[in-house]
Amino acid sequence: MSLSEDKIQINIAMIGAGYWGPNLIRNFVEMSRAKLVAVADLDINRLDAIQRRYPTIKMTTTDYRELFRLENLDAVVIATPPTTHRDIARECMLHGLHVMVEKPLTLSVEESQELVDLAKERNLKLMVGHTYEYNAAIRAIKDIIESGEIGEVYYVDSVRTNLGLFSNKINVMWDLAPHDISVLHFLFGEMPNQISATGKANIVPNIHDIVYMHMDFPSGISAHLRASWLDPQKVRQLTVVGSKKMLVFDDVASLEKIKIYDKGVETLPYTETYKEFHLSYRYGDIVIPNISFVEPLRVECEHFVDSILLDSAPQTDGINGLRVVSVLEAAQRSLDNQGKMMPIELDEKYTT
Known part of the structure; x- marks a missing residue:
């Protein structure tokens, strides 16, 4: 039109x-x-x-x-x-x-x-x-990662839990994990190579209410996701661990949503004093960036209009949605096969 x-x-x-x-x-x-x-x-x-x-x-x-x-x-x-x-x-x-x-x-x-x-x-x-992807804090995290402040990213850990809301049509992975998968693609600009998923249906037969996912990316980053409808706490947390610093995003926090920890581990060179494996642990300051809050949903709706x-092309266009679904579909295959690692299958024309 x-x-x-x-x-x-x-x-x-x-x-x-x-x-x-x-x-x-x-x-x-x-x-x-x-x-x-x-x-x-x-x-x-x-x-x-x-x-x-x-x-x-x-x-x-x-x-x-x-x-x-x-x-x-x-x-x-x-x-x-x-x-x-x-x-x-x-x-x-x-x-x-x-x-x-x-x-x-x-x-x-x-x-x-x-x-x-x-x-x-x-x-x-x-x-x-x-x-x-329209959240100012997530966009700030992308800038922090790309600036090199936290160094080489080793791994990402994401937790998304709450008590409910249960569905009898789809499992918790399809309900909650699309957010985490889209965030990972937004932050690192790449699709995972493979994914594994395990979980359990505790309440509704055959509908998993707790799922654990692991995915590997071409750059060497690994990501771990936990999604649950059966948890006493509402948690929306993302941890990014790098070679220089570590970062934690807590979306439930009212003010201090991002914390950057000047913490790390370094391997010390071999010396006669330390002939065995020796590490140095760094405990530095915690920096809390000031993020101007605008309701992400408002930004999303305005972007559509x-x-x-x-x-213009929407940031989270159909191809973006398709890529997320391809990861979820591979995770579902893994879930159905006792956690077997599965490749992400998507036609090349939708991946570039």
Whole structure:
């Protein structure tokens, strides 16, 4: 869908107003460059509540297909269960609409490739809600790593836990790990070579609520991820260990989200005094960078709107989402095969 060069506002419809939908609705309603004109959801009571709170939304419906009858609709935002992403996104693009879809893009590489190819064929924007790539702290960490301050990166450890919310459709890995996988790709600009995953379904049969993942990258970096719906604490923590310094990102912390530790270990040269293996441990200062906070979701929503108005490629476009799904699919194969290390399988045209 092409927009007139002088258009300064786009019309958006929301599909799905459940757990995450209200946050998206709030952001789009508050934006000057977007007008949220309609919301679709299966729950009529939820729709009534939304229309009472946001009277500027002119249309609500329990059938998202009714949105296709709206004149001058430019784009849709999809926040429905992941099992529905492929069908809804495909249908919207076939009706000429730009699409932003919550993570994960779909539940298979094949379905994600289909959406990426369709968006290219129809000259439409396809964007995935990898919100952490719009987080000022994560962007600061990328700058710190690229500056060389922490030295050669040895490994990354990421923990994402909470008590719930359980799903009976997808496991915790597909629910939570897309964030961590997208962050790793954003920070290091490379796909892992291989991945292994183990876990357990404690509550819902055959739906893993705790998963441990290990992945290796071409540069030599290794990453370890833990995702759990069955934990007493909400943890959103990323640790990056380098040859010079170490860094910890705590997204739950209200103020001190990044801490840089001047700590490390060095191998001392051989001497007659120390004929055996000898190490030196360094304990230096802790630096807490000052990060100006802007709600990452607001940045993400504005970026989607700007990509349409300016006809620019979204940072977390369909290919970005496809790459994350390819890692998750390989991890699922490993999970189904007792943790066997699995290669990441993705057509080369989507990796470069």
